[in-house]
Amino acid sequence: MAKCPKCNEVIFHLELYERAQVQYDLGATQEGEPNYVQRGIIDLLIDGDAPKVIRCPRCDRRLFTDADKAAQWLVGKIEWQEPA
Numbered sequence: 001m002a003k004c005p006k007c008n009e010v011i012f013h014l015e016l017y018e019r020a021q022v023q024y025d026l027g028a029t030q031e032g033e034p035n036y037v038q039r040g041i042i043d044l045l046i047d048g049d050a051p052k053v054i055r056c057p058r059c060d061r062r063l064f065t066d067a068d069k070a071a072q073w074l075v076g077k078i079e080w081q082e083p084a
Contacts, residue, residue, distance in 0.1 A: 002073065005080045007059035014063065014070050017053040 002011050021042045027035040054064035064070040065083050072078045 002076070004056040004058060004061070004063070006056060006061040006063070009056070009058040011057060012074075013057060014074065015055045015057050016067060016070075017055065
């Protein structure tokens, strides 16, 4: 059981964000509003070694930039350290 070091809430997973190029089908509703259906991720848009952003699902604060460290922290193998 992990507790967010920022909000102190119990969390069982983290949210990972990374930049990607995503393909959608664009249709329209009967009212003429856009209707998007995601078809898939075409390519990750990584600028050099741009880190991932890994956040607490409760308070939305950034906790990690490394998925391996985040996973180890979730299961209690390492202590949390403020990301650089």
